[in-house]
Amino acid sequence: MAHLRAGRVYRRRRAHDRLRAAARAEVKSMKGFFGSLFSGGERKEDTRYGIVDQMWADFFGGFATSKTGISVNWKSALSVTTVLACCRVRADGLATVPWKLYRRTEKSVNGKTVIDRQEARDQPLYDLLATAPNEWMTSLEFRETQNFHVDLAGRSYAFLNKVRGEIVEMILLDPGRVVCKVNADYSRTYTLTGLDGTTETVPGDRIWHVKGPSWDTIEGLNIVRYAAEAIGLALATEESHARFHRNGARPSGVLSADGAIGEQGLVKLAAWVRRHFGGAENTGKIMVVDRAAKFTPVQMTGVDAQHIETRKFQVERICEVLRVMPIMIGFSGDKNATFASAEQMFLAHLVHCVRPIHRRFGGSADLFLLKKEQRQQGYYTGFVEGDFLSPALKDKAEFNQRALGSSSPGWITPNEIRSWDELPPVAGGDLLYVPSNMVAIGEDGKPMFLTPPAAPAPKPPGE
Incomplete structure (x- = not known):
């Protein structure tokens, strides 16, 4: 057996x-x-x-398990309010600024060759960038989603629908449904997976590929994966705090009395306390009770205070990763910003956060959306960054005044300033100006006039 x-x-x-x-x-x-x-x-x-x-x-686009045991991917990362707020701030910096197609040309003014810039409205790409890249998305929505993809996945893909070699439509793709392959000759092919599960491989000139900071020059770094510990800790602290409020109770105080009161007596006592001492209208009243009752307030423990400090600390860590100043998402921490310091913080945000985003997307659009011969003809894309000054009319007026040459030689023509507000050009508005009381000094030490001074009129005979 x-x-x-x-x-x-x-x-x-x-x-x-x-x-x-x-x-x-x-x-x-x-x-x-x-x-x-x-x-x-x-x-x-x-x-x-x-x-x-x-x-x-x-x-599904990759995930990382943090040391807290929580899996972190783009979807769980967006459930962290700090990540969502930072991504929205960065996306707004890209999407809310007008994006146009320009052409740089040369023209003669007073016998001198000057560089001129004009909007290339006759090109199909102009409307795709400025208005609508396809039939169901505006330019703002398109760029907003693009920036979310770059920030959370490290890359953004858009299919370029071409007719006779010209781009007529741009369709944004889910990064998880696109795979980039670099061939031996460094040409690129992209494998696309449709919503029905079918796949198709297209050449590199049919995909607009915007990547974030990269190590291998092929794909952008997955910021969510590299910041999994900071995001995972933020998720863990939020989850533990939520479970504490769901499973525990934190009263404002304890009212105790000698002897047994019973369940019915407790219900009556609680109703009596709410009726006489509950609400803002009863604040500050003196409580008079019998049976040697005592009221003991419940204060925040050191563990609770440390928990809140941890959550604040994680806000700053995530802001560091996404290059967003905490004040831009409404978080000031322990530092109260004054008007002067807040203004400098907003300026630092434009310089160190928004401008790099503009340069990244502008350079990528020039490379993937414009042909080499178009770039040689002077075509390029540009953001109207002066639009950031629109809400501050005083600052905008002072900048325009200085740019025109109020106290130093001007570097902007009146027509260029008018174009920022979509105003038509005026006659004589393509010239640069200098202050009337300031001219250049020549090598001989004498003032250099643009036109020679008029000769004095001859005096009448006899004078």
Whole structure:
């Protein structure tokens, strides 16, 4: 009997081993299928995750498990209010500024060659950038989503629908449904996965690829994965705080009395306290009770205070990662900004956060949306960054006055300033001006006039 029992156990183990081997083979074949579908068949095994976890990580755009045990991806990261606020601030800096197509030309003014810039409204790309890249998205919505993709996934893809070599439509794609492959000659092909699951490979000139900071020059760094610890800790603290309020109770104080009151007595006592001492109208009243009752207030413990400090600390850490000043999301911490310091903070935000975003997207658009011969003809894209001064009319007036040459030689013509507000040009508005009491000094030490001074009129005879 023992021999038969041992044989049955051995056969069951063999059958179990065969099932496990078949399951591993099936998972391995699925891994190979998804790997070839989403990574061009060249992705190496990542030992940080299990086989199945890695497969789904590749499929849904990747995730990282922080040391808190919470999985962090773009969707869970957006549930952190700080990440959502920072991404919205960065997206607004890109999307709310007019974006236009210009052409730089040369023209002669008073016998001198000057550089002129005009809006290239006759080009189809102008309307795609400034108004609507497709039939269902405005330019603001398109760029807003683009910036979210770059910030949270490290890359943004847009399909370029071309007719006779000209772009007539731009369709924004989910980064998780696009795989970029660099060939041996450094040309690029992109594998797109449709909503119905079908795939198609297109050449590099049909995709507008905007990437964030990159290490391999192919894909942008996944900021969410690299900042998984900061975001995961923020998620953990929010979750623990929420569970505390769901599972625990934190009264403002405890009213205790000698002797047993009973459940019915407790209900009556609670109703009496709410009626006579509850609400703002009863603030400051003196409580008079019998049976040696005592009221003990419940104060915040050191653990609670440290919990709040941790949440504040994580706000600053996430702002550091996304290059957003905390004041831009309404968080000042322990420092109260004055009007002077707040103004400098807003200026620092424009210089160190918004301007790099403009340069990144502007340079990418010039590379992927314009042909080389168009760039040689002087076409380029540009943001109307002077639009940031529109809400501050006083600052805008002072800037325009200085740019025209109120106290130093001007570097902006009147027509250029008028173009910022969509005003038509005026005659004589293409000239630069200098203050009337300030002229250049020549090598001989004498003033250099633009026109020679008129000769004095001859005096009448006899004078």
